[in-house]
Amino acid sequence: MKALILAGGAGTRLRPITHTSAKQLVPVANKPVLDYGLEAMAAAGITEVGIIVGATRAEIEAHVGDGSAWGLDVTFVHQPEPLGLAHAVLTAEDFLGEDDFVMYLGDNLLAGGIGEFVAGFERARPTAQILLAQVPNPQEFGVAALDDAGRVTRLVEKPADPPSDLALVGVYLFTSRIFEAAKSIAPSGRGELEITDALQWLIDAGEPVDSHVVSGWWKDTGKLDDLLEANRIVLDATERRVDGSVDDASLAQGKVVLEAGAQLVNSTVRGPTVIGAGARIVDSYVGPYSAIDAGCVVTRSEVEHAIILADSTVTDVQRLEDSLIGRESTVAYQPTRPRAYRLMIGDHSSVGLA
Structure with missing residues (x-):
């Protein structure tokens, strides 16, 4: 056949x-x-x-x-x-x-x-x-x-x-x-x-x-x-595997996959979640059903139930959920007050969130 x-x-x-x-x-x-x-x-x-x-x-x-x-x-x-x-x-x-x-x-x-x-x-x-x-x-x-x-x-x-x-x-x-x-x-x-x-x-x-x-x-x-x-x-069917680094101020709770070279710095990640090779999660919370691809950087943000493609950055975002973020994209907070965002943006994009 x-x-x-x-x-x-x-x-x-x-x-x-x-x-x-x-x-x-x-x-x-x-x-x-x-x-x-x-x-x-x-x-x-x-x-x-x-x-x-x-x-x-x-x-x-x-x-x-x-x-x-x-x-x-x-x-x-x-x-x-x-x-x-x-x-x-x-x-x-x-x-x-x-x-x-x-x-x-x-x-x-x-x-x-x-x-x-x-x-x-x-x-x-x-x-x-x-x-x-x-x-x-x-x-x-x-x-x-x-x-x-x-x-x-x-x-x-x-x-x-x-x-x-x-x-x-x-x-x-x-x-x-x-x-x-x-x-x-x-x-x-x-x-x-x-x-x-x-x-x-x-x-x-x-x-x-x-x-x-x-x-x-x-x-x-x-x-x-x-x-x-x-x-x-x-993600529900994944098994916990932590090949990256988790510092003393961080928690990787539940079914978390942390690929080689990925880093958790003063952050909490709750599974089921996968963090790709070389990604950095800094001063942030990543909640269940998130897939953050290789080379991404999430800083001072909360992410849950989202897919973030390779080499993208999320910075100072209070709450990002139900979202698909394309490769090499930038999502950053700007100083106004909406509390949640639902996004679907293309590759090589830059979004300032009001």
Whole structure:
């Protein structure tokens, strides 16, 4: 079995961060989202991986390289325009050939990886298998209707009147029959070849399309709130590790990861939290569910439930929470009185807080 990881999207819902960085490389718990997908492939025993790339291809290719860091053999497949998931499948047809494959959206996180789903597919070998999760807002997703046996009877993309609360998780397993399906459908109203339409074509042709409802957590990290929630979930599963330095006036309480070279100076950090290599926390408080990346400096500030990307500084900020701060950015207090801030700013930014 091969894998196809989709990393070509523009990430418009995470702008301005994605004006200067691929959305798949935005970190969760100080690790790029894409890395979790690559690790999931390796853990499932899949070694031949194609990665769909688009406008951010140079950044993705530089980060992944040949895939050997994950024990993978990676081939990059360029999709000139993001014309839908089924179009991405067709773009990768030469790479995939006649092999079965798993398609994985590069900005998704799935608890426990995909090993059990791959094994189940290989045992039963339906034409396609989809993963589903119950969501409170199914109108924002592709949605499935199932029969009593759990077989998919109907799929609808972002329906105004959803037939169920079961949304498609960004993991699909296919035989090569999906190529005929993708070639047989027309673009949707938004001009894309929808994978839901290709799957519906298979269903209408009498092909078996199985489903598996995910019992653990799943997150599409395409929006700020979902990215922060994914960060919270991943940090909850971390184990305490203090490789950096903690002076006598500081406390590292609970599940704190302090990478090598990181320093706590007259500060309190409460986990679950990760502080990256070389970061400095000085005269500050860092609360739970914070991920402060390598080289950051937080001084005389309070930070909680936030993601701060590499080499940024936060100075004299009374309270920073529910925020995503881009790389090499500066957030500093100015002498007026708002007490809390909610920020999402792009790379290389400088913000003075009034």
